[in-house]
Amino acid sequence: MDPFLNQHRPWVSVICTCYNQADYVIDSLQSVVDQRYANIELVVIDNASTDDSAGQIRQFCQQHPAVQFVQNTTNVGLCRAFNQGLALTTGDFVIDLAADDLLMPNRVARQVARFLSLPPFYGVVFTNAALISSQGNVMGHHFPLNAAGHASVPVPSGDVFKAVLERYFICTPTMMMRRSMLDELGGYDEDLAFEDFDFWVRSSREYRYAYIDEVLTQKRRLPHSLGxxxxxxxxxxxxxxxxxxxxxxxxxxxxxxxxxxxxxxxxxxxxxxxxxxxxxxxxxxxxxxxxxxxxxxxxxxxxxxxxxxxxxGMYRYYLTRRAFKGGMRLEMKGV
Incomplete structure (x- = not known):
């Protein structure tokens, strides 16, 4: 890419938070390096993993010296770890990347282009996502697709405050966030155990959200995830x-x-x-x-x-059986 053009493209900060994701973190980081967009800074926060996550990340950083790596000696929680990364970066736009999710190669370029077409009161651009198994097999999509590959259900955009109160509809890892909005909000609330619902409530009161009807992220579905x-x-x-x-x-x-x-x-x-x-x-x-x-x-x-x-116990057994039957249905449909 032309260095002159790069100088005039906004910088994007990708903050990858990792806890015990040694099996997936390298693929996740590689998906950032493989982006078809040059101006990206990547910082990785390991939250005191007890597996080999930190060792994997160090090896990756040896091959990519520009990557910043912070290894916490204690698990400070997801929200504080993200804020650590936010303080180390300066990009105009920010992606919060879990260490088991993957970015599609043109994701950053597509989201930056959308942001540049929007007024400054738009704070978030989000997309659809493929849901993948631990082995990387596609199990479905966050928003189901029609024959043309577009979301087959209406997706709220613009003023979404009421919508985020009503239901969970935004796939968190698909978001790109405006830095100035995050600074105004003070980042994530570190007193909370998770980030997305609080972020949606606080940000959508003052800022608008834009949806790109494309699958630009692969979100891994694991049985012991936070959700x-x-x-x-x-x-x-x-x-x-x-x-x-x-x-x-x-x-x-x-x-x-x-x-x-x-x-x-x-x-x-x-x-x-x-x-x-x-x-x-x-x-x-x-x-x-x-x-x-x-x-x-x-x-x-x-x-x-x-x-x-x-x-x-009975409730969790019911959920397990329902999830198993749902997975079987997806396999029968060839998803």
Whole structure:
């Protein structure tokens, strides 16, 4: 690529956070190096992995000396690790890359081009993603595809604040974020166990989101990933979610937004019930009553929670069976 043109292209910072991903981290980092876009800076934060992740990363850095590597001696959490990387980089746009996910070769170029076509109040550009197994086989897509290879369902864009309250629809690793927006937000909230819901709530109140209808990322689906832990008793994810819901309540401006939040809080009450986090369910219930009157089913679930029924094992067995049957269906369809 022409060095003169490179000087006039925005820089993109890719922050890769790693914890015990020795089997995948090299492929993930290589997908950054293989981008069809020159102005990329890459920083890797290893969060005190107990496997050979750090050794793998050091070998990669020997071959690519421009890569910055930080090896934490203790696991400081995902949000703080990302903020460490953010402080070391200067790119106009930022990608938060998990060490088991992969970027398609033209991803950075496509997202930068979209950003340059948008006004500055757009803070996030996101895309579709292929969902891959531990072996790298495609299992499906975040947004299902039609025959033309486009999303077969409507994808919210623009002002998505109400949509992020209603449901999970953004595939987190597909996001490219505007640096100035991250600086304004102060990065990720380090008091939380996970980053995306809080980031979506805070950023979408003031900034717009743009969707590119292309598969530009491969997201690995692993049985012990962070998102799967929400069903476990004593997991920290639901406590963090409650904090985010309180933040969201202060940011809601219309009755429709408050109703959307109330519907989501009802979902989290059920998740607390299944995870046997009954005191936390009561806290969600109190927040719900501040927003609107709980429906009959939610009141029943809150009452049943006081009985402290041992249902978590049965619930996780049900989820495992459902996931297995879903995987079998995908294999039969040749996905």
């Amino acid at each position: 799967q832990q929400i069903t476990l008793p004593e997991n920290a994810l639901l406590e963090s979610t409650l904090r985010v819901c309180f933040k969201a309540n202060t940011l809601c401006q219309t009755p429709d937004e408050r109703h959307a939040l109330a519907m989501r809080v009802r979902q989290f009450i059920r998740k607390c019930f299944y995870a046997e986090q009954h005191e936390l369910a009561d806290k969600f219930g109190r927040l719900l009553r501040e927003i609107e009157t709980p429906d009959l089913l939610t009141r029943l679930i809150l009452r049943l929670g006081h009985l402290k029924l041992p249902i978590n």
